[in-house]
Amino acid sequence: MNSTLRWLHLSDFHTGRDDYGQLQLFDSILKHVDQRIKEQGAPDRVFITGDIADRASPEQYDKFAEEFLLPLADRVGEKQILLVPGNHDVDREQQKYFSRDEIRRSAEFFDPTPKGAAEREDLLARFAAYREHCQLLDKDDWLAGEAGCLLHRQEINGIDVGILGLNTAWLTKDKADQGQLTPGKALVEKGLEAISDTKVKIVLGHHPLDWLHPDDRKPIEALFGQHQVLYLHGHMHQNDAGITHGAGNLFLALQSGAAFQAREDEKWVNRLLWAELEPEARELAVEPWKWHKGHQEWKLDFEAFSEQYRQSDRWLLPLPGSLVPQQGKPQTAPAAQPEKKFKEPMGWELLAPESLEKLASPTEEAEILAYFDGRQPVWRLALSPQVPRRAVVERIAESILAAGEADRPGVFLLLGAGGEGKSTAFFQTMERVLRTDGNWRLLHRRGENAALNRAWAEELPREEGRRWLIASDDADQVAEDVYALAFALQSKGRGDVHFLLCARHTEWRSTKVEQRQWENLPGYREEILRGLDEADATAIVAAWERYQDRGLGELAGKSREEAVAALLAASRSEVSEDEGAFLGALLRLRLGDQMKAYVRKLLDRLGEQKILPTKPETLLDAFGYVAAMHAENKPFLSKLVLASALGIEPRELRGKVLWPLGEEAAADISGEMVYTRHRAIAEAAMDILKNTTRYPVEPEELYEDLVVAAEELKQKGHFLIALEKWRFLCDHFFDQGEHSLAIRLARALVRVDTTNSYLRVKLSQLLRKAGQPELALQTFRDAPRPEDHRAFFHEWATAEGNQGNRALNAWLDAVALADATARRPPDNRTTAMCLAGFAIACRELYRSYNTPLFIEGCGAASGLGLALPYLDPKAKRFLSENQAAAREAGVEEFPPAAALKKVKEAAVAAHGQREADLQEWVQPAEEITFKGLESLLGLQDGLP
Missing domain, CATH: 1.25.40.10 (Tetratricopeptide repeat domain)
Known part of the structure; x- marks a missing residue:
């Protein structure tokens, strides 16, 4: 039986980004590992390729170790886990002003010598928390060593394996790292030399090689090719693989997706990668897994690698060239890469010019009029000659066609609010490009969950004269993938692939890719659609005129010039940047005073359509929820919340609710959020629902x-x-x-x-x-x-005080500061707030009962509060007023320890004369302690 080497590849945990979500993820991965161990035994190695923490803080590494790394080590063994750092494992507040250019000019910085190690020492402070954390598993602080890399040589299952771990994040600095990094060519060369006679060579790094500086990328690729390594990395947050050339030789790069990218109901998916190497068979079997939110389990990621390599539930990747030569057999020439055939992935459609004829079909008058009233466009409507072409269509299409002759990918973005006509212009631009030049092919994203794969940089066929246009509406959902793919295409010289994107400006600006990053991307261009110009208005009025009064609506009887002027004025009167001036103008002019009548008919129709035959809810209920939020300008009604409110499964929402509402020109979606087509519709609907009893809503x-x-x-x-x-x-x-x-x-x-x-x-x-x-x-x-929540007891104390229950007021403010109330000790803000409330209550108790202890408690609490740092003006004013009242009554200032003791005595006294009994779970007086407060006040020796 042939020997094999099995490993689990994880990357990009970003611990600290979302504490609760990551605890769930850690648990799910550990359970997955348990199941694999039960089925196949423990992996021979676990490789973790960087971005362990999110901001390189000791607390984040502690959490990762306690919640994941040490439990994983219990399962697979400490020595089987190897880690390298990523860019998020760098404390960027340390040595933030170092110069990458100066380091590159240094002849010795990356030398595997004592001098080189001494020069690199200046950057070690940036990795301080990571280095301390990694001592958990590997006592060799290789970042500080002469070698500057992690080196392991072992025989595993009879296979001689060399493992080289690199730090690709030495020169990490900012969000413009791509093309600026290096693990140090001399360090890589020396490290590979140390494992040169091993049968299998695995190199670990965080960044893909196209993130390295051009001066280092080619030499390092050549070294990888000469040694025919397996390069395992992360950073790009998706599972991926590719056979890469280096100095005429081939090597294989494997990328693990992010272990934690987002919570389970966000658009990004958490991933991991299993691999099994069989040297004698000269192939590597990989299993990419991703978290499936619906089934709450890890499932195979069938979109990670090309289908040509798939065999059942594994992908068998050929080992290039003589990566692991078979013993006793002569060397052969490097294996040729298989011919690649591109098939559109799930959720995408591949279109050629001739495809347009199948999409175009005659449209009825009612459909066109419904479109003018806000119905969502589809291919058939957008291609209709009755729907006018906006000027922006020609501008973008000409820019795309011109970019086809460039040597880099172009990214063309159409931005605007909902209801600006973006989607129509998007469809018509695609049509214009395909009809103008038959050499273009279109990849259109039509599924809301369809992913864009960075592997397309390799998989899209490269043919003489052929041009590709990758097009996506709701492009905010794939913004990060587009950005990564555009850079990958540029690095490979793919000037034959371009992008057409369309998005609401609010969603686009809130993606993780910052605007300046897009602007630094060669070939990026934005078109912002807002309102109408005269040419657009003239074309629209001409389209309305074909349908006479039914098309012109309130403009019937006016000349074309008057109608155009009215349409322009209406579009300019829309003041909200978040509402489409185009659709708003159409609705107001075509419907005018008939807006409410139009919406009332819409509500009538929706009320007649059940969502599910077995349930009472109708589309009117669904539209009511959507209109309620949009009318209040609260644009955060998500599909998940809407489905839950309607009592249906999220998977039923699109077909049973969103699609029919879109057909009625009633609703629109952007990413995960649901809106009405325009706020004017929502406001009219809510006005009707609030002021009539006609509808059961x-x-x-x-x-x-x-x-x-x-x-x-x-x-x-x-x-x-x-x-x-x-x-x-x-x-x-x-x-x-x-x-x-x-x-x-x-x-x-x-x-x-x-x-x-x-x-x-x-x-x-x-x-x-x-x-x-x-x-x-x-x-x-x-x-x-x-x-546990201290503010709960302070607010309760305030409520008691407002009802004249000053003893309960004082006692509950004391409970708010007590040790047993919350796991976290009281902080400055909470303490000042509660001491001020306690002092007021004690002052009023003294004035009511002449009890000296209460005015002493008032003075003691006020003095302690005024000694706190960072007091807000309101708390300071209350504390000062109460301190003055205590001084007026003859109370002198207490030393801090005596003051805290007096506060406790006054609190116990207040509890003794409380106006009412409290629930049994409220802390009794005899058990109250203030150790946390003592610590905050610097009273380390406790109360006297």
Whole structure:
């Protein structure tokens, strides 16, 4: 039986980016490893290729070690795990002003000598936390050594294996790292020399080779080719593989996707890579896995590698050339790469000029009029001669066609608000390019979950005269992939591949790729669509005129010049940058005073269409939710929340709700968010729903259903991008004077999560502001034991004080600072807030009962509070006023330890004369301690 070498390749954990999400991920990977060990035994090695932390802090490495690395070592063995750093393992606050150019000019910086190690020492402070962390598993601090690389030679299962770990992040500096990095050519050369006689050579690094400086990239590729290595790296956050040339030889590069890229319901997917090398068979079997949110398990990633290599559930990659020569057999020439055939991936369509004829078909008058009223365009509508071509179509198409003659990829982006006509222009630009030049081929992204693979830089056929256009609407969903692929294409000289993108400007500007990065990309060009010019307006009016009064609407009877002027004026009157001036103008001019009648007919139609035959909800319910949020200009209703509110599965939402609403020109989607086609439609709909009893929809229930759905999804472990916005929706309505609705929403949240102290405090604050202190107090007296949250007890104390219960006020402010209340000790802000409340309560108790202990407690608490740093003006004012009241009553300033003791005595006294009994779970007086407060105040020896 042939010997094999098996490993697990992980990368890009970014520990610290999202504590809760990563704890879930760590657990899921460990369970996956347990299952593999049960089925196949432990892997021979685990390789982790960088970006272990997100910001290179000791706390992030501690969390990674405690929650993942050490449990993994228990399963596979400490010595089997090897790590190298990535760019996120660099503390960029250290040595931030070093010069890459000066280092490259140095003749010795990357030499594997004592002198070279001494020069590199200046950069070691940037890796301090990583170096300390890596001592957990590998006592050899190789970053500080002369070799400057990790070296391992071992016989594994009878195979002589050499492993070389590189630091590709030595020169990491900023977001413009690509093309500026190097692991040090001399270090690589010496390291490979040390393992040159091993049968299998594995090199670990973080960055792909196209991130290296051109002066080093080619020589290092040549070294890799000469030694015919397997290069394992990360950084690009997707599973990938490629056979690469180096000095006439071939080597294989394997990329592991990000172990943690995002929570499970975000658009990015967490990935890992298993591999098994069989030297005698001269092939490497790989299994790319990704996390499947629907099934809550790891599943094979069938889009990671080319189908030509797949055999069942594995991909068999040929080992190039004589990477691992078979013993006893003569050397042969390097294996030729198999001919590549490109097939459009799932969710994409591949179109040639002749394909357009199949997409175009006659359109009915009703369809065109519905389009003018806001219906979403599709190929058939966009290609219709009855739909005018905007000037921007010609401009972008000509730019794309001209870029076809360039030697680099072009990225052409159409930006604008929803309802600006972007999607129509997007379809028509694709058509214009294909009809103008038959050599172009179009890859159109038509599936909302369709991914864009960086491997296309290798897989797209390169033919004489052929040009490729990769096109995507809602392009914010693939922005990072486009950016990476554009650079990969540029590095490979692929001037035959270009991009046409379309997106809402708000979503595009919020992607992880910053605007300056796009602007630094050669060939990048933006077109911002806002409103109409005279040529566009004239073409639109001419299109309306074909349908006479049915097309012109309120403009019927006007001359063309008058109609064009009115359309231009209407488009310029749209003041919101987030609403489409184009669609807004169309709706107001075509419908005018008939807008409400139009929307009422829409509501009637939607009310007649059930979402599911077995359930009572209709499309009117769905549209009500969408309109409710858009009318308030709260653009964070996600598909997940909408599906939950409707009681349907997320997978049913597109076909059963979003598509029919789009057909009715009622709804639009952008990424994960759902809107009406224009806010004017939403406002008209909500006005009708609020002021008539014609429809079985109660507007306030719409908002309650949605905030409950969002909170319940959070309770089930789903990640919601806008969770805090849902929780603050009650504040929005309170500030608008809709106190009843605001309190209703806050109460609903408390019902969903009864122990969430934050939500209960929010409800109490709203009730107090609304002039209902009794209800504010009852919110706390009815509460079960909350999660640890000091502000809960302070807000409760305030509610008691507002009702004249000053003893309970003082006691609860003391409980807010006590050790048993929360795992975290009290901080400066919380302490100042609670001491101020405690001092006020004690002052009022003294004035009511003449008890000296209470005015002494007032003075002691005020003095301690005023000694705290970073006091906000309000807390400082309250504390100063109470200190003055205590001084006026003859109380002198206490030393800090005596002051804290006096605070405790006054708190216990207040508990003894409390106005009402509290729940059993509230801390009793005899058990209260303040060790955390002592530490904050610098009283290390405790109370006297």
